Amino acid sequence: MRTQVVIIGGGPSGLLLGQLLHRKGIEAVVLERKTRDYVLGRIRAGVLETGLVRLMEEAGVSDRLHREGFVHDGTQIAWDGGMFHIDFKQLTGTPVVVYGQTEVTRDLYDAREAAGAQTIFEVEDVVIHDADSDRPHVTYTRAGQGRRIDCDFVAGCDGFHGISRQTIPLDVRREYEKTYPFGWLGILSETPPVHEELIYTSSDRGFALCSMRNANLSRYYIQCALSDHTSDWTDAAFWDELRRRLPEDVADRLVTGPSIEKSIAPLRSFVTEPMRWGRLFLCGDAAHIVPPTGAKGLNTAASDVQYLYNGLVQYYRDKDSEGIDRYSEKALLRVWKAERFSWWFSGLLHRYPHQSPFDLKMQKADIAFLRDNESQQRAFAENYVGLPY
Structure with missing residues (x-):
C-alpha cells in the first residue's frame, strides 16, 4: 500500500490532522x-480553546x-472561603467552549467514515522505517499478517507510550520532565453541575x-496522594472531602450521586525536543504532556496539528518545505508557553509536601494578586483561552 501521510494513532489529534488533510486532497x-x-470509551477533559474550535470548523466537524x-465566558x-470571577470575554474578547474530548473524537470518526478515508484498527508491532530518508515506510501486523505502507511522511500521534517518539x-x-508529588482523584456523575x-x-x-x-453530567476532582487507589475512596468519602474544600455556599448547592467512572491521574510536565526527525513529525502527547490544571493537553495537540497541517499543505500545494522545516521550532515555542502556564497554575492552587509557612503565605499572596489585579487577570485569561498560533 502507498499513501502520502501515515498517521500513527487514532485519537483526536491524529483524526483531526487526517480530516484536515483529506479536505485539502492529501491522502492519509x-x-x-x-x-x-x-x-x-476514554474519558478526557473537554475545555476547547478558540483555536481548536476554528480547526474543527475548518475540518467540517x-x-x-x-x-x-x-x-464559557x-x-x-x-480560596479562603470565598470565590472570584475571571471574565475571559471582557479581558480578551474570547471565550472557551466546554465539549467533551470523547465527543470531539466521535465527530472526527464519523466524518472520516463518511468521507471513506481509511482507518485501520487493531494494529500491532508498528515500526517506522527510514524516517531520516526521503522514502519512509511503516510496517505493522494485523490479524497475524504483516503489512507495509510506503509514504512521504509519518505523523506520530500515538501518545506518550507510543512508538513514534522512541523512533527518534x-x-x-x-527530554525534559517534572513529576508532581500528588495526583487527581476524579469522578464522573450523572448530576447537574454545581x-x-x-x-x-x-x-x-x-x-x-x-x-x-x-447539563446532567458533572466531573469533579480532588488532589490526592500518589499512593492512593480508587478503592480507598468510596463515593461518600469523595463527596465529603470535596465539600470540605469548597466555599460553604457552593458546598451547600452540590448535588451528589453515584459515580459512573472513578480514576486517579498523576500529574506530569514533559517535553521532548525536537518534534521532527527527517520525515517523522511528533504531535500531541507523543511530544509533550502538561498537568491538566490549565486544560492545555488537547489544545496544545491541536496547535501542533495546525502547524503540521499547514506545513504539509504548503509542501504539496506550493512545493515549499518552509512550513515542515520550521514545524518543530514553531510548535515548541508555543508548547513551552503552555507548559509554563500549566506549571504556574498548578503551583498556585495545590498543596505541596514540605511547604513552609512562608511558602503558604506566598501562595496566598499570589492568589490575592490575581484576584485584585486586572493586568494579572488579563495575562491569566490570555493563556487560558489560548495563545495565538
Whole structure:
C-alpha cells in the first residue's frame, strides 16, 4: 500500500490532522492500536480553546460542537472561603467552549467514515522505517499478517507510550520532565453541575475542581496522594472531602450521586525536543504532556496539528518545505508557553509536601494578586483561552 501521510494513532489529534488533510486532497491512512469503541470509551477533559474550535470548523466537524457545547465566558477561583470571577470575554474578547474530548473524537470518526478515508484498527508491532530518508515506510501486523505502507511522511500521534517518539535516536532527542508529588482523584456523575462555570479551588486541604460535561453530567476532582487507589475512596468519602474544600455556599448547592467512572491521574510536565526527525513529525502527547490544571493537553495537540497541517499543505500545494522545516521550532515555542502556564497554575492552587509557612503565605499572596489585579487577570485569561498560533 502507498499513501502520502501515515498517521500513527487514532485519537483526536491524529483524526483531526487526517480530516484536515483529506479536505485539502492529501491522502492519509490512520493506524490505531485499539478498536474505535475502546478509543471512544476514554474519558478526557473537554475545555476547547478558540483555536481548536476554528480547526474543527475548518475540518467540517463543528456542527454538533456548536449545537451542544457550552460557551464559557470566564471561570471561578475559590480560596479562603470565598470565590472570584475571571471574565475571559471582557479581558480578551474570547471565550472557551466546554465539549467533551470523547465527543470531539466521535465527530472526527464519523466524518472520516463518511468521507471513506481509511482507518485501520487493531494494529500491532508498528515500526517506522527510514524516517531520516526521503522514502519512509511503516510496517505493522494485523490479524497475524504483516503489512507495509510506503509514504512521504509519518505523523506520530500515538501518545506518550507510543512508538513514534522512541523512533527518534537517543543521541538526537532530549527530554525534559517534572513529576508532581500528588495526583487527581476524579469522578464522573450523572448530576447537574454545581455552577455554570468551572470552579478551581485552593484550600488548606488541597486542590479541587468542579467541571461538567453537559447539563446532567458533572466531573469533579480532588488532589490526592500518589499512593492512593480508587478503592480507598468510596463515593461518600469523595463527596465529603470535596465539600470540605469548597466555599460553604457552593458546598451547600452540590448535588451528589453515584459515580459512573472513578480514576486517579498523576500529574506530569514533559517535553521532548525536537518534534521532527527527517520525515517523522511528533504531535500531541507523543511530544509533550502538561498537568491538566490549565486544560492545555488537547489544545496544545491541536496547535501542533495546525502547524503540521499547514506545513504539509504548503509542501504539496506550493512545493515549499518552509512550513515542515520550521514545524518543530514553531510548535515548541508555543508548547513551552503552555507548559509554563500549566506549571504556574498548578503551583498556585495545590498543596505541596514540605511547604513552609512562608511558602503558604506566598501562595496566598499570589492568589490575592490575581484576584485584585486586572493586568494579572488579563495575562491569566490570555493563556487560558489560548495563545495565538
